[in-house]
Amino acid sequence: MARGTDYTPLEEAGFQVIAAHDGKHALEIFQRHINEWKLVILDIVMPKTGGLSAAKRMSQMRPELPIVMMTGYNLNESPQKHEEVKWHVLSKPWNVNSLNTVLERALKTDGDNLCLFPPYT
Numbered sequence: 075m076a077r078g079t080d081y082t083p084l085e086e087a088g089f090q091v092i093a094a095h096d097g098k099h100a101l102e103i104f105q106r107h108i109n110e111w112k113l114v115i116l117d118i119v120m121p122k123t124g125g126l127s128a129a130k131r132m133s134q135m136r137p138e139l140p141i142v143m144m145t146g147y148n149l150n151e152s153p154q155k156h157e158e159v160k161w162h163v164l165s166k167p168w169n170v171n172s173l174n175t176v177l178e179r180a181l182k183t184d185g186d187n188l189c190l191f192p193p194y195t
Contacts, residue, residue, distance in 0.1 A: 081093075083170045083173060084173075087174075087177070089113075092107075095121075096120055096121035096122040096123065097116070097120040097121065097122050097123030097124055097125060097127060097128040098122040098123045098128075099122075100114075100116060100120070100123070100128050101123060101128050101131060101132070104128075104132055104135075105135070108135060108136065111136065111139055112139075112140075112181065113139070113140050113141075113142065113177070113180060113181055114129070114132055114139060114140070114141050114142070115141075115142040115143075115144060115164070116128055116129055116141065116142070116143055116144070117143070117144045117145070118143050118144065118145040118147065119145075125143060125144075126143075129141050129143065129161060133160075140162065140180035140181060141160070141161040141162070141180075142161060142162045142163075142164050142176055142177070142180050143161040143162070143163055143164065144164045144165075144166055144168070145163060145164075145165060145166060146165070146166040146167075162176050162179055162180045163176070164176045
């Protein structure tokens with residue numbers, strides 16, 4: 075997503091949105107709050123540390139954590155596996171309905187969730 079993206083749909087769904095500048099920054103934020111995350115959303119293509127690399131490292135630290143990967147690439151929307159990291163696919167451009175569908179699949183519980191959402195596409 076581009077800077078200035080409207081995170082309102084996520085916030086209205088009860089998520090606390092924390093944006094990262096790039097994959098390296100995402101990992102730094104993740105480690106500071108390592109036990110608080112309920113869900114992570116990353117873009118497959120991110121500056122500095124790519125989304126797949128960041129997801130792999132996060133998954134090593136929290137293997138049970140649901141990860142949603144955003145992509146403009148032609149992937150089907152079923153859960154994918156790459157380098158031992160299972161993730162759910164959110165195809166871009168996304169809309170509120172596709173976002174809700176992916177989040178419902180990824181999350182197993184409700185409540186206060188932290189969501190890492192990259193501000194880049």
